[in-house]
Amino acid sequence: MSDVNKVLECLESRRGEWEDLLCDFLRIPSVSADPAHAEDVRAAAQWTAKLFDDMGFSVELAEPEQRPIVYAESPRVGGAPTVVVYGHYDVQPAEDPTLWETPPFEPDIRDGSFFARGACDNKGQILPHILAVRAWKEAVGRLPLNFKFVVEGEEEVGSLLLERFLDEQAERLACDCVVISDTGMPGLDQPAITYGLRGVAYFEVRLTGPNRDLHSGSFGGAVTNPCNALAKMLGGLIDDAGRVQIPGFYDDVVPLSDEERARFRAVPFDEKAFFRSLGVESAVGEKGYTVLERRWARPTYDVCGVWGGYQGAGAKTVLPGQGGAKISFRLVPHQDPVKIAKGLEIRLRQLCPPGIRLEIVDLHASPAVLTPLDSPCVQAAERALAAVFPRPPVAIREGGSIPIVARFQQRLGADVLLIGFALEDDNAHAPNEKYSVQTFHRAMAVSARLWDEMSRQPGAK
Numbered sequence: 001m002s003d004v005n006k007v008l009e010c011l012e013s014r015r016g017e018w019e020d021l022l023c024d025f026l027r028i029p030s031v032s033a034d035p036a037h038a039e040d041v042r043a044a045a046q047w048t049a050k051l052f053d054d055m056g057f058s059v060e061l062a063e064p065e066q067r068p069i070v071y072a073e074s075p076r077v078g079g080a081p082t083v084v085v086y087g088h089y090d091v092q093p094a095e096d097p098t099l100w101e102t103p104p105f106e107p108d109i110r111d112g113s114f115f116a117r118g119a120c121d122n123k124g125q126i127l128p129h130i131l132a133v134r135a136w137k138e139a140v141g142r143l144p145l146n147f148k149f150v151v152e153g154e155e156e157v158g159s160l161l162l163e164r165f166l167d168e169q170a171e172r173l174a175c176d177c178v179v180i181s182d183t184g185m186p187g188l189d190q191p192a193i194t195y196g197l198r199g200v201a202y203f204e205v206r207l208t209g210p211n212r213d214l215h216s217g218s219f220g221g222a223v224t225n226p227c228n229a230l231a232k233m234l235g236g237l238i239d240d241a242g243r244v245q246i247p248g249f250y251d252d253v254v255p256l257s258d259e260e261r262a263r264f265r266a267v268p269f270d271e272k273a274f275f276r277s278l279g280v281e282s283a284v285g286e287k288g289y290t291v292l293e294r295r296w297a298r299p300t301y302d303v304c305g306v307w308g309g310y311q312g313a314g315a316k317t318v319l320p321g322q323g324g325a326k327i328s329f330r331l332v333p334h335q336d337p338v339k340i341a342k343g344l345e346i347r348l349r350q351l352c353p354p355g356i357r358l359e360i361v362d363l364h365a366s367p368a369v370l371t372p373l374d375s376p377c378v379q380a381a382e383r384a385l386a387a388v389f390p391r392p393p394v395a396i397r398e399g400g401s402i403p404i405v406a407r408f409q410q411r412l413g414a415d416v417l418l419i420g421f422a423l424e425d426d427n428a429h430a431p432n433e434k435y436s437v438q439t440f441h442r443a444m445a446v447s448a449r450l451w452d453e454m455s456r457q458p459g460a461k
Contacts, residue, residue, distance in 0.1 A: 087126025183420030
């Protein structure tokens with residue numbers, strides 16, 4: 001029996017044990033955004049660290065008094081490639097418990113899924129990688145690769161500690177590939193490799209007019225209304241064809257190739273069902289592009305929030321003294337967030353009327369990420385996925401941004417393999433978050449095979 005088959009047999013024989021282990025992990029309410037859960041966050045770090053300690057890894061907790069980063073390194077395997085595996089143990093707040101069918105931190109297995117906060121984001125996706133390594137050690141008595149695990153506790157609140165950790169420990173983290181499972185796949189039987197993430201540039205726009213709120217009857221028409229100005233300015237950032245109206249916005253956008261557009265068309269996607277699931281009949285977007293192309297590979301502009309004036313019940317005839325909005329731009333490869341910020345200021349100042357003071361606050365930004373499809377780690381993942389799932393994997397992009405991925409790519413100079421297992425209806429960040437039991441076990445099998453496939457590549461780090 002081959003080594004990888006021994007590992008797979010080990011995983012299969014302990015299915016119930018692994019499910020119980022995930023449930024134990026899910027019971028820890030490691031909500032990084034809530035200071036009331038600070039001890040729970042540290043408990044989740046200690047729980048994760050013990051998994052590695054039991055496998056004989058060298059383990060440390062960086063920033064142990066805050067939201068610790070669990071760093072675990074396997075014993076050295078001479079001549080073998082080195083992989084960094086990243087994930088996070090922190091979770092989103094559960095919010096209103098009445099919206100959950102079962103308590104968010106009391107895992108329930110029903111209808112073939114785990115239901116709990118963190119089930120798919122990200123405990124149910126990082127744990128299979130850890131358990132696959134454990135099965136290799138137990139079933140074969142050796143590891144096929146050099147492993148460096150980085151499991152953080154503040155992904156949901158910005159990864160500030162991890163950014164510093166990457167800057168300070170880049171040499172120590174040298175690797176041939178970074179593996180991250182924090183993305184999704186199109187269907188239960190349809191695996192995917194995410195080879196691109198859009199970047200983001202996020203701003204707050206603040207407009208100030210008169211020095212106080214005014215009576216709209218007495219002053220309307222004589223004083224510039226910040227909310228009126230805001231509406232026109234926000235609308236002036238995009239045209240009727242869905243094109244962003246910022247100087248230089250499209251200068252660095254590389255057109256989609258015919259090959260890439262064909263690849264997107266091959267992804268199973270029901271446009272009508274997609275809109276139906278969102279409660280809308282159709283939608284507008286940049287002309288000339290499909291829904292998937294707009295979501296994954298075209299830059300966009302969105303108003304994320306608007307404020308100003310009276311917000312209470314009933315009527316109040318007020319001309320507000322201030323108004324504002326939060327806006328985001330999703331960026332594609334080669335677009336520079338700094339250049340976008342400069343162009344935005346130029347355009348908004350062109351649109352800003354007399355009587356209004358404009359302030360633009362740059363809240364955060366991250367460039368897009370693109371991994372070459374001919375990367376050895378991508379090809380290894382394709383073989384591993386094809387051996388486990390009934391359908392061969394598709395190559396997709398992701399419309400959202402995971403800023404830390406760009407940081408890994410920049411600081412380590414290694415390809416990043418995004419191989420995620422969440423479904424769109426898994427309710428990440430929402431009530432009744434879930435994760436397929438079948439997918440959980442498939443993810444372990446994929447991981448076991450991935451380590452075997454990667455071990456056949458020459459080690460560089």
